[in-house]
Structure formats: structure tokens, C-alpha cells
Amino acid sequence: MSRAFNFCAGPAALPEPVLAQAQADLMDWQGKGLSVMEMSHRSDEFVSIAQRAERTLRELMGISDDYAVLFMQGGASTQFATIPLNLLGGHDCADYVNTGIWSKKAIAEAKRYTRVNVVASTEADNFTRCPDQSELKLNPEAGYVHYTPNETIGGLEYDYIPDVGDVPLVADLSSTILSRPQDINRFGLIYAGAQKNIGPAGLTLVLVRRDLMGRTRPELPTMMDYSVADKHDSMYNTPPTFAWYLAGLVFDWVQQQGGVQAMGELNRRKAERLYGAIDSSDFYGNPIQPRFRSWMNVPFTLADERLNSAFLAGAEERGLLSLQGHRSVGGMRASIYNAMPEAGVEALVAYMETFEKEKA
């Protein structure tokens, strides 16, 4: 068996020790005679797995008891509706910042439930940057302010947390959760699909400040109600137990690596190495303003697009997988989440240099 370097944007590579543990446990967890995925979610064994995962995440991210940590389903796309339906009771509008494809999806779904104020957009700059704080035309009466700290497709990442006064700040942290230290207390609500930095697809983490609960719209499905999930420890019905268990193993692994501080240092080095290689050559390009380049998702183009297929084929031969850019933008994209080791980035850079020498 030879493990490849997998640059997929999501579902993404998982840490090898996590997969090895899951493989060892698969048919018989700790000698109990059954798989984690066969356990009752109400058994002592699974409840201890679930609680441990939450506890470790709270430690890693510095999450206080003011916040509920919810293990939900449906991905970030389900949250696009869940958020307005939970937070807008008593408010008739919400503020949204538009920085690309994922912002737009969040805005489109929110518009089905409320008036949306697009308080800043960098579309005129072709989404090559995030707005500055001074550009945000915030509305004090908004139910919340939503933004997308990292645009997975565009490869754009804020280098600051917006100051939105007393209005709750809501953030899609799918790609950047656990990737560096973040001050959770600045947020009213954070959500993240698991399939990038947390675990397998099918699990969605929601951190919500408890004072924001109870602002629900009447049409909210019970299963999407944060206060119901909180009251039942995310077990109002059967949760995705195996994904939850894997998330716990990933949290343990992050802790063993030194936590989010160490992750941030590693991710900075990886990103600098890869952007450095792109910038040092006219053969490759990345259009994002350096200040706003994502540490997690690195899109790049070949000056000669006719070489794209040859680049991808050669990469795959060397075990560098899933480098094709999103179908909506083309080009290349290397997603280098926590689980991507520096050796993977080095292998990619070495291949890029070789390919350029052969073809330039």
C-alpha cells in the first residue's frame, strides 16, 4: 500500500494515524466485540466517545460554556437556511458580505427567508481580495452579519475578523476551522462542514452562543433547531456516530501535533512555500492579493492552459491527486489542510518545477 498526496478540497485527506486507528478499531472497538458504527448512540461507550470529542475541541479552540457545540448533519449548505430560521425571529433583515461563490450561495438561500443587505462585495475586483473593515456598511438593526472567512473555490481568506459591534457575527469556517488560532469570542455563530479539517463528510459542526437561541422562526424544522440539538446533546435523533468518532480522533491528532498554534505555523510554512513557487515563475500564476491569499486552498493557473491536462496527468502519475480546479473556475487548486504534510507540498513544488523545465 502506498498513500498518495491528496489535494482535494473536500472530502479531503485525513491524517494517516487517524485512518490507521479507525482501521484497527473497525470490527472491534477496544475489545467490545463491535464496531463504533454498530453502537447505540445512547450506550456508555459512544457517549464517552462523543463527550471526549467535544471536550477536546473546546480545549483546542478555547470554547467557553457560553457556546453550545453541536454535531449536526447536512453540511454548510443546510446551514444557509438553518441560520436565518434560527436567528431571525424579531428581525427583518440580515447583513451579508459577498466575497465569492460560497458567499453567494449563502446569500441566495437567506433571501428566501429575509431581506438581505449585501454590506460589501469585492465582485468588481473579480474576488481577488476581501473587503477592508472600512468598506463594511453595517446595519445596526440586522439580525446578524454573515461572512465567509475563506472562499474555498476562489482561494481567498480574510486576515482579520470583522468588527460588527453588538450584532452577532456568523462565519462559515468550513475550510479554516482548526487551521490556526482564532478568537472564538468574537463570533456569535461558527459553522463548518467536517470534510476539510475535521473528518468525513456527513457531519457539520455548529458553535453557537447560547444567548442567541430562542430567536427561531415558526417554520423551522425541529431537527434544525439549535436549542433542541443543544438540549439533547446533539442526540435528538441518531447522530452520524462514526463521523463523530472520527472527528474525535482528528481532534486528538491536532492536540498531539501541538494544537492550533502548531497547526498555524505548519500551515503558514506550507502556504508560503507553495505561493513562493507560484510567484517565482511566470509559468504559474495566482490572482489573489497576497494579503488575502488562503492558507488552505491555493488555486493556480498555467500561463498556457493547453498544458493543463498534461500537468494533471503527470501529477497523478506521481501520486499528487485531485489538483484540478473547481469545475466553475478551471485551472488548478491545491488544498493543503491540516492533514497535508509539508512533504506533500514539497513533492508538489518539485513536480511543478520539473514540469515547467520540461514544457517552458
Added chain:
Amino acid sequence: MSRAFNFCAGPAALPEPVLAQAQADLMDWQGKGLSVMEMSHRSDEFVSIAQRAERTLRELMGISDDYAVLFMQGGASTQFATIPLNLLGGHDCADYVNTGIWSKKAIAEAKRYTRVNVVASTEADNFTRCPDQSELKLNPEAGYVHYTPNETIGGLEYDYIPDVGDVPLVADLSSTILSRPQDINRFGLIYAGAQKNIGPAGLTLVLVRRDLMGRTRPELPTMMDYSVADKHDSMYNTPPTFAWYLAGLVFDWVQQQGGVQAMGELNRRKAERLYGAIDSSDFYGNPIQPRFRSWMNVPFTLADERLNSAFLAGAEERGLLSLQGHRSVGGMRASIYNAMPEAGVEALVAYMETFEKEKA
């Protein structure tokens, strides 16, 4: 490693060959150098896994192209809202049959969105039976008729499919899907949480007749819209890929066993053996009318409830797990889904006889 017999109602035991395959594949699927859970859902590899699973399920259940097969998230409890929000456009009421705890949950959620006609209830009989066809007071103007073919907690199962005329019939098949031959064409919509007869928790199957799409309520979240899921092959966003892959392995396994016909024969034998043991002794009891006893969930009581703890402790010592009844009803419950081999039922019956001899 010694695998126990796991009688959990869900998440439930999976077939051992399925777990063995998943374990072998876990770090490197077919020499591709990555786990299934690390694959892009849009990769050729995963799309082939996904399509194969759907194809096998269609073969097993005889599902025609008139029906969409959707791989969704959120469990049956999410469907309790998804169903009225999808099917009630243009209708102001729905018919529901009440046969126990899961019926009641479906009714409670539907009432949040529409007028519910409870067209029959066996609560006066303490849910020891299902209603007869002649008891159903159906409304021709209802948007649909919902019933629960198997009550997982009560241990109650219909031995017939209700005739509801031209109104679409909607059924929660969570516990009984693939457990015996069923005439799919009698239903407008079937839904099933995966964690009993299909795979791990976190995946929900929905089979919906395509002519029923487009009857949505405006407040329906996009991610819960059957027509959106259908149009995007259940990949409007990232689906729970690993659960989907495991479901495919389970479908292959069912096919290897001889399909739902063979499953039905096996399940009948298992149920007859266990109910026979219960009925042959005054030490054990089951209150359900024999005609309506579930083949999948077999609740039973000890005449002397003070022996419950000793019974459960002795069972666990012998590797007979999760026999405790649901916390809302107490007593015992043996769930004997497809993956429970006859040897497991034999081991349980042998233990029950031994325990009775010791304690009676």
C-alpha cells in the same frame, strides 16, 4: 478479536463481510492510495461507487425509473418535516395513522405545517395491534397518507400495505427496508434512516415517485427539496460519502445472500424462533397480537421485572449485547435485522432458557 451478537435497535449490527471489506479498503481503496472517505464526491471513483449502490438497490427492491432514489442526511426525524414541506403545496391537510411512538413523532412535526387527520389509532389498545384496512377513515382531499409500517419501539408491524386510493401513500421504512419483498409501486414515498438495515447512521434513503415533486411549500430549505436532490444526483452539496459507500457494500451483501426474498425467509425463521421461545414460557411475555408482531424488533418482558438487571448482565457476559428495551418502555428488546445471523437468535434463545431454569 471476537465479534459479539449485537441486538441494538440502531445504530445496528452490520454484516461482518461488509465490515471486513471496509476495513481492508480503509486506507487505500483499490490501490488508489486514498480512503473512500478522502475522495472527492465528484471523482470518477466515487461517482461509480455511488451509482453502483443506487443500481443495486433498484434491482433488489424492484424500483422503476418512475421513482427517484435519494441519498440524504438528517434521519427519519428530519423527514418528518421534509415530507409535508415537499408534498403539501396545494393541499391543506394530510392523513396520519397512529400506531405508537414513531407515528406520534411524525404527527407532531407535521402538525407544525398543516392540519393532520389522525385517520386511525390503536392507542386505546395500548398499541398492541395495527388497525385493519376497514378502520382507516381516509380523506380523499388529503395531500398524502402517512403510516409507520414498523414501530421500532413497540415491536409492531403491519402485515398488509394500506389501500389509500389515489392519495399518495408515505411510509417510514427505517426498520423494515430490505427485510422482505415489498411492492414499491404501492407507495408514493418511502423513507428510511440507514442505521438499521442499510448502513451507518448519517444517511437517509428516500424513494419518491417523480410525479409528486414540485408540490413544495415556499419555506422549504433548498437542501431538503427532493427535486433539487434528484436533479443533482444527491450531490447538490457534499453527501455523506463513506456512509453511501458502506450502504453499497450492504446492498451487494444482500444480493449475495439471495436478495430480499431470501432475507424475508431468514427473517421469518428468526422471528418465529424467538417469538416461539417467548410464547412457550410464562417467564417471558410479548403483548403484541401475533398477526402484527414485528420481524425486526422483538420486545419482551420478564414476568418478574426485578430480574431484568441480572438478565442483561448475564447476556452481556455471553456476548449478547444491547438487549435493554427502549428507555420509554423498559423491559427487553431484541432487534434482529438482516445482519443478525440465525446463530445469534439461537444463542439468545439458549440463554433465555438457561436463565429461566436458573431463576424460575
